[in-house]
Amino acid sequence: MSKNIEAHIFVKNESRFVWYSIMSIYSYVDKINIWDTGSTDNTRLIIKEVLNLPESHGKVSYEDTHLEKFDEKFARGKMLKESTADWIFIVDADEIWWDDSVKLIRKTIEENSDQIESIIVPTFNMVGDMFHYQEQMAGRYNLAGRTGHYGLRLFSNKIPGLHTEGDHGVFGWVDDKGQRIENRDPKKIKYIDAPYIHTTHLLRSDKIESDENVYKRNRKFKYENGIKVPLDFYYPEVFFKSRPKIVPSVWKTPSLNFKLRAFIETPIRKVYRRTLMKNKKHGY
Numbered sequence: 001m002s003k004n005i006e007a008h009i010f011v012k013n014e015s016r017f018v019w020y021s022i023m024s025i026y027s028y029v030d031k032i033n034i035w036d037t038g039s040t041d042n043t044r045l046i047i048k049e050v051l052n053l054p055e056s057h058g059k060v061s062y063e064d065t066h067l068e069k070f071d072e073k074f075a076r077g078k079m080l081k082e083s084t085a086d087w088i089f090i091v092d093a094d095e096i097w098w099d100d101s102v103k104l105i106r107k108t109i110e111e112n113s114d115q116i117e118s119i120i121v122p123t124f125n126m127v128g129d130m131f132h133y134q135e136q137m138a139g140r141y142n143l144a145g146r147t148g149h150y151g152l153r154l155f156s157n158k159i160p161g162l163h164t165e166g167d168h169g170v171f172g173w174v175d176d177k178g179q180r181i182e183n184r185d186p187k188k189i190k191y192i193d194a195p196y197i198h199t200t201h202l203l204r205s206d207k208i209e210s211d212e213n214v215y216k217r218n219r220k221f222k223y224e225n226g227i228k229v230p231l232d233f234y235y236p237e238v239f240f241k242s243r244p245k246i247v248p249s250v251w252k253t254p255s256l257n258f259k260l261r262a263f264i265e266t267p268i269r270k271v272y273r274r275t276l277m278k279n280k281k282h283g284y
Helices: 018-028 044-050 072-081 100-113 208-212 256-281
Strands: 005-011 031-038 060-064 087-090 095-097 116-124 142-143 146-148 150-156 163-165 172-174 190-191 196-198
Touching: 005 072, 018 031, 018 095, 018 100, 031 044, 031 072, 031 256, 044 060, 044 172, 060 087, 060 163, 100 116, 100 150, 142 256, 146 150, 150 196
Parallel strands: 005 031, 005 087, 031 060, 116 190, 116 196
Antiparallel strands: 087 150, 095 196, 116 150, 142 146, 163 172
16 A cells, blocks of 8 residues: 655755755655745745646645744644654755655655654765765764764654654654654664765855854854765756756855865864764773
């Protein structure tokens, strides 16, 4: 029996990547629920381009609102309560998926939905531009016995008492006993090699001031020289699709100021990460 998958996309000032994010999963989910908490750049106009697609009617819903105080628990909780889907797919507006990744996720759910209740996948965290990614050691997530750049991106809507808890940074989905879903039965947590590109460390709006007006976003932007992608690196297919004129290109390269600052900060970051890992290994 086919399982219904609903994508939840939470946005604010995401004009650089939101179109690519939505369209990268568009053909592979049953519904897309977008919640905008007060964009002031071109995000709204770009999303309207998606809403104007003939097949979007009944598939894509858009809540254009403004929260006086950022409240992730409330917003994501409301999206969750209103969903009747079998599975929830968390897709942030800075995440762009390969076709094969989403196809594999869909196939895994169709074949294993009765045995699993959440899915973990790896990520490529880009730094500086779309031609460099962050070293694995920089990843802090500890999921499914793995530490690094990973994300819990899908979960069953049938987890008992499923609801949201916590503020941004410590936010999570929990069950009826208050246990975070990533800490439930490990046999029901499925890791699959279905990566996506994560642009959280890049500028996500076409206007710097718009990025600065998003809660905690300035902490995510990194002045860092990453690992250069190999020459045969295959980017997500959505990057090469015809796009509306209002949607910016993803191929912008860093300014000289960025390069100079990254040259200074990158060695410091690497030393810090290695020291942290060494101390953790020795139990300090």
